[in-house]
Amino acid sequence: MTAPPQEPRYSRDELIEAIGVGQEYGEKIWTAFGFGRQQTDAKLFTAADVDAFALFARGASEVDEAAQVATARTIGLSLSRLADWQAAQLLEFEEDPDVTWSIDDMAKALSRIQRLVWRLHLAIALEGSRSSHTEHDDHADWSTVIGFVDLVGYTSLSRRLDHRELNDLITTFEDEISAVITRHDGQVIKTLGDGILFANPDPTLAAQTALDIADLSDQPPIPQLRTGLAEGEVLARLGDVFGEPVNIAARLCGSARPGKILVDENLTAAIEDDERFRIRSIAPLSVRGYRRLRANALSRPKK
The missing domain is CATH 3.30.70.1230 (Nucleotide cyclase, GGDEF domain)
Structure with a gap:
């Protein structure tokens, strides 16, 4: 029986090349996300990740680059703090003999809950923005x-x-x-x-x-x-x-x-x-x- 084909995966530099942005811009966004100028050849990204980053980077031609970097920095800082707290909690659970789940299982559950809570908050925020800030989508003034x-x-x-x-x-x-x-x-x-x-x-x-x-x-x-x-x-x-x-x-x-x-x-x-x-x-x-x-x-x- 033939094994199903493996989904292609990309390193950081391959991701930057695949989404069609310059190396300098890619470095800025990578750093703004909080990872510094780290060189890694690890195949961290899937084709779906490439599509998502391509959509984010496409705005560079329509939105000021400084705003793109600021957005990436805000996402990176917020998620970094959340990840630090979650890592401490998971390690504490791992040491508890009454907890039978592995860290990998708990991390996967957290990921699903996190996406669900984020989607609900985003829906609420979008609805509030439409009703309260129709003239100022960026909430200026x-x-x-x-x-x-x-x-x-x-x-x-x-x-x-x-x-x-x-x-x-x-x-x-x-x-x-x-x-x-x-x-x-x-x-x-x-x-x-x-x-x-x-x-x-x-x-x-x-x-x-x-x-x-x-x-x-x-x-x-x-x-x-x-x-x-x-x-x-x-x-x-x-x-x-x-x-x-x-x-x-x-x-x-x-x-x-x-x-x-x-x-x-x-x-x-x-x-x-x-x-x-x-x-x-x-x-x-x-x-x-x-x-x-x-x-x-x-x-x-x-x-």
Whole structure:
């Protein structure tokens, strides 16, 4: 019986040649994905991989090369962090005598779950983009509320706790805060260890998010929290956000007292007539980049 023909496989350099791009461009993309200028002759890629990379590279003639490299870098950084965490988890499972699966089996299961979760998130993001950003597909000039929340006294906490305790604290913090953000239709932009940056285009929901986060402050195992909110136009690029509201939200968060919320004037104007919120003026703040930053304290109305 004749064996079925083997599917052709390609090395990295053969992949670059097959998709028809220059060696210099191929090196840039390879490096941006996080692999450095590593030379390898291993046959890592299938014909389907060639087709996928060809589609990605084809955009080089229509999209600025810098944007292509930035996209590759974002994908590489995100997946590298995910792979590092998954590798640690798989090795931990491998040492557990109660786990009977091999690392290869677990990795294959993770791969399928990962693709499923990604497809669902992509579908949600595409639908949201069509309804909210029809005029700005790249989310430039996105009008939204930016929120920043952080753990008070994180530096001293990290010195007192061992690595397992610190991991448990950060995990609980990220889980609890992310749940509040998504419950109010917000989006976690990124986590920063001791802080979380989020966005919500609805000023009312953003304010409610901050109040619910404040309710978690100093509720063990979560220590004291503080939050800053700022409304305005931002540049949303490759999963991150840039612009003055981001800077102001961070400054307000850093200036807030433990358990408290500070909001900028733009958000204040949007919610000050809502009876569900109590707005209290404070003295102008002198913070990095802003000599007299006007802000207000947000809380629930007194009963």
